[in-house]
Amino acid sequence: MSYDFNTIEAKWQAYWADKGTFKAENNSEKPKYYVLDMFPYPSGAGLHVGHPLGYIASDIYARYKRHKGFNVLHPQGYDSFGLPAEQYAIQTGQHPAITTKENIARYREQLDKIGFSFDWSREVKTSDPKFYKWTQWIFIELFNSWYDQDTHKARSISELEELFSQEGNTKVNAVCDEDITEFTAADWSAFSVKEKQAVLLKYRLTYLAETEVNWCPQLGTVLANDEIVNGVSERGGYPVIRKKMTQWSMRISAYAQRLLDGLHTIDWPQPLKDSQTNWIGRSEGASVTFNVKDHEAVIDVFTTRPDTIFGVSFMTLAPEHELVSKITTPEQKAEVDAYVEATAKRSERDRMADVKTISGVFTGAYAEHPFTKEPVPIWIGDYVLAGYGTGAVMAVPCGDQRDYDFAKHFGIDIPNIFEGVDISEEAFADKDNTMIANSDFLNGLKYKKAVKTSIYELEKLGQGKGKINYRLRDAVFSRQRYWGEPFPVYYVDGMPQMIDLKYLPIQLPEVEKYLPTETGEPPLGRADIWAWDATKNEVVSNDLIDHATVFPLELNTMPGWAGSSYYFNRYMDADNEEEVFSQDAIKYWKEVDLYIGGSEHATGHLLYARFWQKFLFDRGVVPVDEFAKKLINQGMILGTSAIVYRISGSNKYVSKGLKDQYDVEELRVDVNMVNASDELLPEDLKNWQPQFEDAEFELENGKLIVGREVEKMSKRWFNVVNPDGICEQYGADSLRLYEMFLGPLEQAKPWNTAGITGVHNFLKKLWKLYHNGDEFGVTDAVPIKENLKTLHKTIKKVEEDIENFSFNTSVSTFMIAVNELTAQKCNAKAVLEPLLVLISPYAPHIAEELWSKLGHQESISTASFPEFEEKYLVESTKQYPISFNGKTRFTMELPLDLGKEDIEAAVMAHEKTQQQLAGRTPKKVIVVPGKIINIVG
């Protein structure tokens, strides 16, 4: 009976689906364990072999944990709102919901073939109204909250109103907009409803604000910082410009410090934590206020080096700074205007590409040094970024290289305030190893002391204070797109109003086209039925808008990260229609124990999800403030492209070894045509594409050998390998084993289909081990010692491997075990039965099949992982006495697979042992089979 993997796999996949084998219960005697994958965006291209890598790893771990007696939650779903479906809709008119549905069906089919132990009864789709009802609800919760810096948590907005009516806003220490004016309790009660709403909006955790945004004209939308790569849009690579728009924003900056602190409590990869730390960008320093001479205006700057304040010889404002137009003198106006205009025109990309050119213009205005009262010239320069700090710097050329270069370039003074330091060539940025000089009260002080003293003196003057600045900006939450969550928001007299949970979800309206309108409004501006009747509480036709009872609805939609910021919690109670999830469910599952996914989400999804989790924690919705205890980034699987060499100007192809004799062009060809020896059959190439029909060949040793290149798996390189094909040809178990066998989970590694025969042969050998010819061959024979040694060594190794997530080495361990047991002619059930449980997480289908042949009625997933019994590994005790010439000379720890005989043989065989042992007791003996390597001590 041969190993018929296609039949076996189809049989068990149907069995698992039918019996609901992997359905998790929300209560159990067993301890819980939650294993999660980052849910996929269902793209039209389907899965390639790189996509399931992380899913296979998490599936192995989930199945392992079930064997270890845990109640395992292992769900899957789809991040199904997004740009590609919308782009496709714009081009074809096809509704994105239809495209998305088709893509999901295709994904599901592909996923099912690999034999994952997902609990599909909990499936979520972010584009499903049943799901985005709760996305809208969380948005409303954010709207109804503010951040209290005294208690370090988000609180209900009604508590804030209470505070305002009792004591105004002067004592409230909230994270809020900067343009807050103070008011008393009396003022508050005198405010109109609209005025109150306007004030509260400045405090809410999600708020409307005129913000300068990254506008991408080609995509017709706003992009978040993490959606921009090298100054162009991540998707499409289109240029991005700065533009002011009224947008919803999320006050994530309120959580900057807690997002940093939380990193210490979670087991995530260090590089990922580092990039979040950099992204949040905490820096300690001081804010300093400079008065502008002959103006009412002041310039606030942030500096990390208040100790160098006496080294200030000029100030620089970002060209976009609001004071520029106010303070520029008439003489300088023309030059300044020209410069401002020039920088605005320059795209972000140009500005980044050229960081070396120094440019700037003097405004003609002067600020006053807070201590010396000397005039400080005010310049503008594009090396100062409007988006960081206050968009203005106090320039200390002797201590900062950029200020130094600027000063040199424009011939500005470079006063030296460092003791015994030469600054004739470059700035001195080293904080330590010097003392401050020429600085009045700071003279002779070292960095730390000087910082403290300078802040103290600034505070005395009322012109500065210690400050912690974060690079993290509030996150823009509006997108001018169709295929996203609609906001549950309508506008009365220009003020946003939330729609009550009772009437959610507010579903996406139908539109004729998915493009922005001619007047530049988002696609929802095309909807005819998109107004809110506040009496009937339903969406009605725009024609009915009367601004008394029927109002316009928000036209923007939410960004891609909205749904992915809490979906992991929704899985816990995915069908709940009353609540986002029940408190019972969330208190039982609490958080994700193991989260596996790509590192590209470091500063996007993973930061936003942590932010929402902390918010929901503050509001008592979730019991823990970090959503994932442990996270692993799986490495990308790369493609191994195949290259043929065409003699330039001809249609003749030469084998790789001959290419240097000619002037050749390289052409990528479909990797699936190439065999394990890099050989390509000329016939296959001729049949592949019409351009090769008449191809001629020059072979080496009768073969056409292709060149290889490792690069990202992509259609354009013809190096995409599809998992369905692999499953058909070798089976899902082979695919699963091979993906693990390729190398360490976290590492990037190239795919090469040829190598899969190794693991495939292993499965065939495994099958044979349980069979005797055509008969099932497992017996009740008593296992011999060697059998047990092999089994227990394998248990120990595999368990260690899984706990350490080194899945690649356990595949080798299985191969060794099966080879050994085959050589030992083992057919003992006592060995072969537990061995199946070990292999089952990796190759579940074959394990189920053999398990049922052993007479089990239940799925192997209910079996418990075998215990490792040390006694079969070593003869007696760990400290084993070694006798020599009839006398016990020393005891030693035995290597795992060595017995007493091995050691004694080694000792006897070692010529020098007698001399070495004469008169001393060795501390340690290094022994390998048949040989003593060294005696120490």
Add this chain to the structure above:
RNA sequence: GCUGAAGUGGUGGAAUUGGUAGACACGUUGGACUUAAAAUCCAAUGUCCAUUAGGACGUACGGGUUCAAGUCCCGUCUUCAGUACCA
């Protein structure tokens, strides 16, 4: 520039964390079986010297610590990833 990770056969990668370097697999070569192919099985496979026995050298490069270094320390080089005028 900064931060992080890593350099081991023809290839992917092992190495109980300081103890036989190259497990396991691919590929290659030879052999068995077969009319043939596929499949399967057996053997060899780091480099160099030697007919053999055996020996020398070997984990990017140069030093060091140690009875013992791929592993620890110092210096150099290279590659990959992330980030970038952050005041």
